[in-house]
Amino acid sequence: MKNSPALQSFDPQAVGFRSGLEVHQQLLTDHKLFCRCPAGVYSDDYDAQALRHMRPTLSELGEYDGTALMEFKTKKDILYRLNKRSVCTYEMDDNPPFLINEQAVEIAMEIALLLNCSIVGELHVARKQYLDGSIPAGFQRTAIVGLNGWLPYKGRRIGVVQLAVEEDACREIRDRGHLRIYATDRLSMPLIEVVTAPDMRTPQEVAEVGWLIAETLRATGKIRRGLGSVRQDVNVSVAGGTRVEIKGVPRIPLFPSLTYFEAYRQHRLLALRDRMHRRGLDKETEAYKRFELGSELEHPLLEQARRDHQRIAAVVLRGMSGLLRWPIGPNRVFADDIAGRVRVIACLDHFPNLLHTDDRRPSALSTCDRQALKALTGMTADDCVVIVWGQPKDVETGLNEVEIRVREALVGIPNETRQRLPGGETDFERILPGPDRMYPDTDSPPLALPAARVKAIRDRLPEPPWTRQARYTEFGLPAHWMRSLLREPVRADAFDYALKVGIKPKLAGWITVELLKYRRRIQRGAAELNPTHLQALLDYIVDNKIPRAGIRLFIEAGARRGSTEWRRLADECNLNCADRNTIEAAVEDAYVNRHLIRTLQPEARRRCLTGIVIDKLNCLADGRMVADIVEGRLNAN
Amino acid sequence: MDRLDEEFIDIALRAKPPALPFNNYRHIILIPAMGDDIYKGYRGAALSTLKNFAVRVWSDVAVKTNNGEFIGIILPRSETADDRHLVLKMPNGYNIGLDVDTIENIIERGFREAHYKIPEKEFPFDPGKPNVTLLGTGGTIASRLDYRTGAVIPAFSPGELYGAVPELADICNLKTHKLYGVFSENITPEHWLGAANAIKTEIEAGADGIVIGHGTDTMHYTAAALSFMVRTTPTPIIMVGSQRSSDRPSSDAALNLINATYSAAHCDIAEVMVCMFGPTSDEYALLHRGTRVRKMHSSYRSTFRTIGETPLARVASGKIDYINNDYRRRDMSRSVELDTVFDERVSIVYYYPNMKPDIIDSLTDNGYKGIIIAGTGLGHVNKPLYPALKRACSSGIHIFMTVETLWGYVQMFVYDTGRDIMELGVVPGANLTPETAYVKLGWVLGHTHERAKVNEMMLTSYAGEITEREPIDGYLIMQGGLPEMEIFLKNVHV
Ligand SMILES: [Zn+2]
Secondary structure (H helix, E strand, O other): OOOOOOOOOOHHHHHOEEEEEEEEEEEEEEEEEOOOEOOEEEEEEEEOOEEEEOOOOOOOOOOOOHHHHHHHHHHHHHEEEEEOOOOOOOOOOOOOOOOOOOHHHHHHHHHHHHHOOOOOEEEEEEEEOOOOOOOOEEEEEEEEEEEEEEEEOOOOEEEEEEEEEOOOOOOEEEEEEOEEEEOOOOOOOEEEEEEEEOEEOOOOHHHHHHHHHHHHHHOOOOOOOOOOOOEEEEEEEEEOOOOEEEEEEEHHHHHHHHHHHHHHHHHHHHHHHHHHOOOOOOOOOOOEEEEEOOOOOOOHHHHHHOOOEEEEEEEEEEOOOOOHHHHHHOEEEEEHHHHHHHHHHHHOOOOOOEOOOOOOOOOOOOHHHHHHHHHHHHOOOOEEEEEEEOHHHHHHHHHHHHHHHHHHHHHHOOOEEEEOOOOOEEEEEEEEOOOOHHOEEEOOOOEEHHHHHHHHHHOOOOOHHHHHHHHHHHHHHHHHHHHHHOOOOOHHHHHHHHHHOOOOOOHHHHHHHHHHHHHHHHHOOOOOOOOOHHHHHHHHHHOOOOOHHHHHHHHHHHHOOOOOOOHHHHHHOOOOOOOOHHHHHHHHHHHHHOHHHHOOHHHHHHHHHHHHHHOOOOOOOOHHHHHHHHHOOOOOH | HHHHHHHHHHHHOOOOOOOOOOOOOOOOOOOOOHHHHHHHHOOOHHHHHHHOOOOOOOOEEEEEEEEEEEEEEEEEOOOOOOOOOEEEEOOOOOEEEEHHHHHHEEEEEEEOOOOOOOOOOOOOOOOOOOOEEEEEOOOOEEEEOOOOEEEEEEOOOHHHHHOOOOHHOOOOOEEEEOOOOHHHHOOOHHHHHHHHHHHHHHHHOOEEEEEEEEEOHHHHHHHHHHHHEEEEEOOOEEEEEEOOOOOOHHHHHHHHHHHHHHHHHHOOOOOOOEEEEOOOOOOEEEEOOOEEEOOOOOOOOOOOEOOOOOOOOEEOOOOOEEOOOOOOOEEEEEEOEEOOOOOOOOEEEEEOOOOOOOHHHHHHOOOOOEEEEEEOOOOOOOEEEHHHHHHHOOOEEEEEEEEOOOOOOOOOOOOOOHHHHOOOOOEEEOOHHHHHHHHHHHHHHHHHHHHHHHHHHHOOOOOOOOOOOOOOOOOOOOOOOOOOHHHHHOOOOO
């Protein structure tokens, strides 16, 4: 942290922190969104490969979208791995789409209504361009289902800008040099995208709202769970800055640190801009000189590059001395942001991919090399030089990107999407695409969503998490039980069923949260109990008046044997509740055979005898009945 | 106007019009131009709604519904869509449909008609490069929409093409000439004649190669027609199209155009050919002989295949690999000779079991002069058709048999049926594809109706349409699931 001035005392709220979420959640459907391929069939095996290139298309004013241009600069070969079981010719853009999957639309409408959205009168499928190749067609089919919704949070409303149903993209397998490989199994699976307004004011709020959305989606029971089924983009801006999107965050607990560091980065970049302005640098007039390097420098990386017959070139950044070392995060400096851009756009993905004169670490340029650079380029003490090496064309692109990034620093914070790094910081991913990439899908007819259909769905909406939470609070359940019930709809349903059959809230919570967690722990990989099994279990508990301790034994035995036939389980594991006669016999037996009991004080005698009997009966006796019988037996003496 | 409405209007007018350049109305209108219609595509209840609130297509509006408020631009509506919805383009680029029954008020905040424009950059001229002329007939090779008229306009001038596919300038000096703007299905023999004449004009004016942009659906008909009508050519004549329109990033249009232009400029084959994707991957194009090529898939990129032969060549990144040596060489001293005749009174009859003779009779009664039958197997039809065929032949109609199997020769001696049918006057058409046979019969009947001469011409190969022998690699329809194909698929890009 020595790197970062005032990081510890940094207060995001003080710099106008704003954050919004885009949650991408796969829906639990039988088929994909626009073809009849099965959904949710994953495999790393492939039967065939297809090669494509993405070419930017002209907007109507004859301009290219920023991302489009960037992806075109990268000139990648994109290879798709195709598995016959999970992909057909639709996903490869060799067949037009079939009609949109109604099951997916139905689920999306349900979620939109839960999020208090207005449902559109008619659904129009749009094409959203992606030139990174993540979708073979070069665009994703997407359609707005709901708009203008909200979620209650801390006494205010978090806006839900829109909810769209769309097809999922490919899974990236690798991306090195000029080759990117994608698996296509996930491609075209139905997703919803929920976009919130930038209404979150602290990093912690981002996570809390993230959970609230997750709980709402899960309440439907119609979304996919598990690895990769949900991905979140987190948007962050600070006052005077630009919206930056952190892509594909898999877990909510990562939100606070990511957004905190991103707000800090933006804050630092704004300070860098001011510093550059004070030095009199100007976006328009800055001209950067470039030099080809031969064997002037001795740095081992450059020597290696020479051996590999690579091009080595340098650009002089006038007036930038020291600023490439400008900290933008706990472990990152401005040069790292430049390097990220060069890596992605110029495909220079060796590490490190640039050397610069601001770097004072032992791995950096030697004093000798600096002298040589000075002689070659005429750089002054105010300047900084960046060196890039690799394939000639890539080096050209790389130098361009260095310049572009430095110019952007004079404006402020570039409009870009960023990828998460392990420590919570982020690196450049791509330029943020504008609305220019949306256009209507002429292959799909509009689909009317009549009021009657909306009403039918509204009438059977599940209870949203915020009203459930209010209910749980009334019961006085501990916070972690509430969280568990809100996040696992199966447990919540079982909890409600337990209340219905007369189990007290606290016991119901204990069974549906603690015991079910316990069950999962002792039999790893066991399937969760389905709602029918759970209801049967709860019925059995009530009907047989099984005491607390007995319930635990019961669930334990069930988990170990993988059994859900409760009656048979009771017989086989000797877990039947003792009747009056059995209890009386056990009391008599203990009293007669345990002589020492008689030496105890009356109160201790009663407790000890009760304990022995319950233990002997495997905890499967009604405690009150045992106590009564013990009492009777002792009194009879 | 109630208070709520006033409030709404206030909000609507205060809200800033979307900052986005409204330049994305690509492909919305597939309806023909309708003059100055300000309600493009709207009818019934939707039209009344527009009129009630005095707004029109391209109005920038705020709409108040009982289901929330929306801001956006009113877009034209497809004529085939219902009359219950308005289509709104929102500032984020998405379109939504608003149910007109829910609309309570619409305020026009502005008017923003979009115009689609492709940048014109001057196509560079290099005296060292070959000259290629691109003739346009329509189709999706490079098209754009004009939102003012709703018409589909091909991006076509050299400047427009250079803006969209700058690689073309590395290949040749490009000249373009727009012949027609018709969809592939609307191509007629008249268009074929016009194209043949244009080819002659352009080659005589110094073109080193011709590229013809064409919709893919009927490209093989046009390719066959030009093969017969342009009797000799000194240069390649390359037909090209695209299976994915050029407004999508994965379009095959640019690469097809690049490969076609390269072939026209540098290929040694002076024939009419089709240049389209070989595999679905962006790897190479195949050059197919115009008389043996056929569109074989409704949507695949690699839809064009040579039937019963190998393709002529393979083209990729500025390199041509010749596959088949049996072709007419480029020779700039050769002159273009045209033979542009066509008798339209020709039809194809695709035979199916239980076909009734009235199908043939109606052609006879309607004055047709030629019939191509696509028969079963080796070239058969059922017995009930015999009298009708006999009547047709004796009334002077020329009937030729082809096979609906597409691959293989007609062979009518093997079975009695075949011999019986020949007896009626039906002539076996060797291995002409049904489509090529159709085009050829029209062309032959443009010369003569004398039976012996017609038969002789039909069975003479003028442009490789009939081959002497079927090579052993001329019929390759691989079947998935076989172990050897699994290996092939895994190792070769599909
Ligand atoms: Zn599919």
